[in-house]
Amino acid sequence: MSERTDAFGRAYAGSQRQIQTYVNRRRAELDAAILRSLPELGAAGALLEWVSPLEEERFMEYQDGAFLNALGLLDLSGMLAGFWPQGGPVWDALARVTLPDSGRTGVLLVEAKSYPLEMYSNGCCASKVSRTQILKALQQTRHWLAVGDADWTGPLYQSANRLAHLYFLREVAGIPTWFVNICFAGDPHRPTPPPVWQDALLSVKVSLGLAPGPIPFCADIILEAAGRELFQTAPPALATKVAFAGIATANKEWRFLRSERLGCHQFLAFANARGSSSLRFFDAESGVLMEDPRYGKGRTFQEVFARELTASEPVSGPSAVSFTAIPQEQLRAMREQAGLNGAIQGTGALRSKPGILTGVDELVDQALGISQIGQTSPHYRHLRAYRAVAAGPRIDGGRLLVDMYRRIVANWPGTTCRGSQNWRWDKKTFISDVNASLEKQFEKAVAAQCPEWVNMIPVASGVLPDVEEGGRRIDLARRCGEGDYEFLELKLGKDCDTPLHAAIEILGYGLLYLFSREHRDRLGYDPRNLLLSATRIRLRVVAPMASYLPGSLRAFQDEVNRGLVDLASAKFPGCLDMDFCFEQLPADFDWRPGAAFAGEALDRRTTVYGRS
Secondary structure, three states, X not given: OOOOEOOOOOEOOHHHHHHHHHHHHOHHHHHHHHHHHOHHHHHOOOEEEEEEOOHHHOOOOEEHHHHHHHOOOHHHHHHHHXXXXXXXXXXXXEEEXXXXXXXXXXXXXXXXXXXXXXXXXXXXXXXXXXXXXXXXXXXXXXXXXXXXXXXXXXXXXXXXXXXXXXXXXXXXXXOOEEEEEEEEEOOOOOOOOHHHHHHHHHHHHXXXXXXXXXXXXXXXXXXXXXXXXXXXXXXXXXXXXXXXXXXXXOOEEEEEEOOOOOOOOEEEEEEEEOOEEEEEEEEOOOOEEOOOOEXXXXXXXXXXXXXXXXXXXXXXXXXXXXXXXXXXXXXXXXXXXXXXXXXXXXXXOOXXXXXXXXXXXXXXXXXXXXXXXXXOOOHXXXXXXXXXXXXXXXXXXXXXXXXXXHHHHHHOOOOOOOOOOOOOOOOOOOOOXXXXXXXXXXXXXXXHHOOXXXXXXXXXXXXXXXXXXXXXXXXXXXXXXXXXXXXEXXXXXXXXXXXXXXXXXXXXXXXXXXXXXXOHHHHOOOOOOOHHHOOEEEEEEEEOHHHHOOOOOHHHHHHHHHHHHHHHHHHOOOOOEEEEEEEEOOOOOOOXXXXXXXXXXXXXXXXXXXXX
16 A cells, blocks of 8 residues: 555555546546547447456556457567557556457557646656657657657656657557547645646646647547545455466466467466565567566565466476576477477577568568558558658559569469369458458458359468468459459558558568469469459559548559559460559448448449549
């Protein structure tokens, strides 16, 4: 128990008590205020699932890897450590965001204040090494927000580092994320009326070099201070987060954290020593320590890192945990326990098995001149990459597509395909009742309602001997006439990928089509396959009109279309025509399941930039 809280974690006063009260006693009011202040979430009917501060967890607040774990993003811990040193923001409140239209999930970060002076501090007091890392992260964030050389390490450092973590999750990790400042008016601790709050918030923006208007993906919310609701009801029984056999007396434990999303699995080393605890993350491929240890002062790891224990599975490991890399023999044994096969990788090796398109993303990023945008590959998926390509110099589309095609061929060992589903012409119309993705619902409806359309065509399943790539599938395809087909990459929903990202996807599938057709016999494909005997293939990106607002991709379309035409003609002279373009759905497109005939919207689509 601290001087600010009682034995149950309830804060006696200030913004800490206020946010505890709203999350645990006034949740409906809090959710409504947030959805009003973030129109994109309100319009999407977003659902908020609060993960802190929760009464049943003694109102625990989280920072560093622990806040990622609370949000179900523990596998991003290594990435966060590369962006920001240990000792980052302690988040006043955190919530998971569900976007029903797209089926995607995101994150809400919350900072709470009861009076304006709480927004100010002594500035960044990090060590020289940590400060270098922090300055780099802040510079990237300022660039993202189009801010000049304002001081972000001085008295308003707290606001700056919160914005940096918003940037990290959105741009580096690719997680839909929003940030809100919740300011309580009339808190008895230090009463502040709404007009004073409004002036204070504007002053902060000006001092940080931000425009006076809304900050992207952010909102300032002023709520009336709550009373003492927390103390007027008995606290619930506190939840026991972990119940592993014998864990209460364990002083060290190794566990395995599986991350199918990132393909970067980790070994976790927990230890109790001298009344405190620690947690270390090691890369499961190389055994190398991924970040600085995390510590729990005055508490066991069973208490401090309960979420990490719950998310992982036990393995036998070394008796020691304090080293920079797991010894090789013990790493091999641990990998066997975790079901990881194959040789141990060096620190610079790939952490997942190479696929048929391995290396293609790097070629695209380099050709587009966007390798420095964002910190994660593929860089072309970032919105800033779209803007850069729209405003940048003309690319050499012919060279890019030839290089991409050669990389695909080089990735193939010449083996026969293990599957029989690639390039099938078949409808897949079943959709789970819990699948709320608008894009997937629309795709299934088109296939079910329109005889000429099929969906989910696999393009690379089983092509490589030990890699499953069934996820590479064409969204929708239509037979336009004898030997004439079009392949669509569809993008719908509030948080869908950019048209540039979609273009690279459908171009990759188009190149896989050429590869499959050229090597049809060696791959073992059925010579009677109608798709692989087509005389024309049209590659299309289809998205709402609003998706194309960040800038014109006309020059990009013209160049890649030229390269595609030349490559198809070179591979199959006189036998195959192939082209590419961007298309947009009608301006009045507002399809909902069961509301209208889905195919009608596709019938009324138009080109964005005309035919090349």
